[in-house]
Amino acid sequence: MKKSERINQMLRFINQKQHFTLQDLMHEFQISKRTALRDIASLEEMGAPIYAEYGRYGGYRLLNQMPLPPISFNSQEIYALYFAMQALRSFSNLPFQVSFRSIHEKFINELSESQRQDIERMQNRVSFRHTEQIRDSTHLEILLMASVKNIILKIDYQKAHQKSTRNIQPISIYSMKGYWYCQAYDMHKKAYRVFRCDRITSAELTNIQPLEELNEITIQNAHSIWKPSEQAVQFKCLISPAGVEQFQQEHYPSMKLIHETENTYIIGWYEPNEVDFIIKYLAGFGRSIKIIEPIILKEKLRQYYRDLLDDI
Template sequence: MIKSQRLIRLMMVINAKKSFTVRELADEFGLSPRTITRDLQELSEVGFPIYTVQGRGGGYRLLQERMLPPIAFSENEAVAVFFACQSLQYFGSVPFDESAASAIHKFYHYLPIDAKEQIDRLRNRVVIWNPRRTMSADCLQTLLQAIMNNNVVTITYKSSDGETQRDIQPVGLFSSEGYWYCPAYCFLRRTYRLFRADRIGFASLNNAFPYRQDLSGRSVFDWITPDLTRFDFQYDLIVELREEGVRSLETNVWFGSHIEVHEDGGGTLRIRIPAQKIEFFVDLVWQLGGEAMIVEPAEAIDYIKQKIETVRQRYL
């Protein structure tokens, strides 16, 4: 095995271990301890995150942030990865601290000159756009860490009821219209809630609060579905949509799968919603203006009329 291949394989083996000794690696690779020690020194010099452990039972340990071995990309794959990472710059905050910027810098730096020229020609011409919203990157990172490590998070949250402190068990993170959202089980309300990250004032991992494994089977795609049926009284929300209304709602996390598209491009939205949540769902339809018309229930129509009258009164 040539040296470059050996170093890559060594990186892969080390990544799979929490700790190791030179003798263990020497036996596994069929090499002398001296050669393995020299290889480890070279990996350390190029930034591979290992450190020595002194004393009895010592050896080497891998830092928490492991380094992946090299990956071969085709030119088209390289361009695709570059612009996927670059799209994150249009978010006001992301849950990856400086890692995304660092990754794209490394990625671009080691591309061949002709690939760099191709990317440079596409800069500011191919953009994956997101509205820029400002929020706490620290809170996003805490939520991401909780999701990865199965932790409960203590947060302060601002809502129409004022600011409250809550313990939540995050389901996941997703972004929509530039905002980051965290569906989570709220131990204060004893049900699932959708938290908008920019309304979280403070977030801290709470290792003292027991993590509930029975709540861990959901994803951002189905987190609320089982709970919609727990409300005793529900409405069938029916909305007629023009073509532009269909385009606006077909990617909506709540409505997308409930739209029946017609031959003319318009459509009909039918979804069963809890009576307690009618204002929330109607407000989403309200944003479409004349591209949508609520057919039923009457309570939803009345709420829309109230909003229209409130706006009309402001212009008298």
């Protein structure tokens, strides 16, 4: 990191901490004690109101916050931001209804001429391919903010030809294969569920008391809270190495991979009303899997293939 860039970041760092030590700077910026002392001197020359505190708990203190310079990015950071923005191309809906075009135009307009030329050349050398969003999801913002603020929503949910009204406590939202999904706690069923966001036809805030234990759940650990009901059916499938790669690309909270001796298996569970879903999911693996148990699941998969052949 160049010194000018490090000084800029250091100013933001101490502006936030107010009180800091040489060790703080050395650890945060991976610099030596000598470099940290030189950087403090540079900050003082810039007018930063820093004074030293001596004694056992000494260090440095910023007398008052300083106006910070505008955030600037080096060329590598600009290219990284450009690559990250390409993910937005796939979505006609995003939380807060921000369009890719408006972000892209603002981003390009702030670049220098040489950086703009590099980006244009990059567009002709790199191909970004995504799964296009299949259906509009108009309530992403309220779903996301309800999960952040721990608020229960009243939603209307349309699935096939059935419409239901539910109270849910959203936990997180995510996108996969062209659809947005919301992980939530269904207050009526008293169970965790995944809702396809495009099937949520309305969403409104309620005054229902939320479950406080959901506060600390994040999208990283949300899968761990999914529990089978008493009626859930356990299943186990032998899976090939090629199937393992496919599983890693798409799987659900109710299933995982295990290794026994020299073989790999998918194990998991499904609710009785999800049998059609699990059959279609397993059928997508083709010859990469072999159902071990239950036998009824194996028979249903065979019947699924027979029905496909009859339709040809």
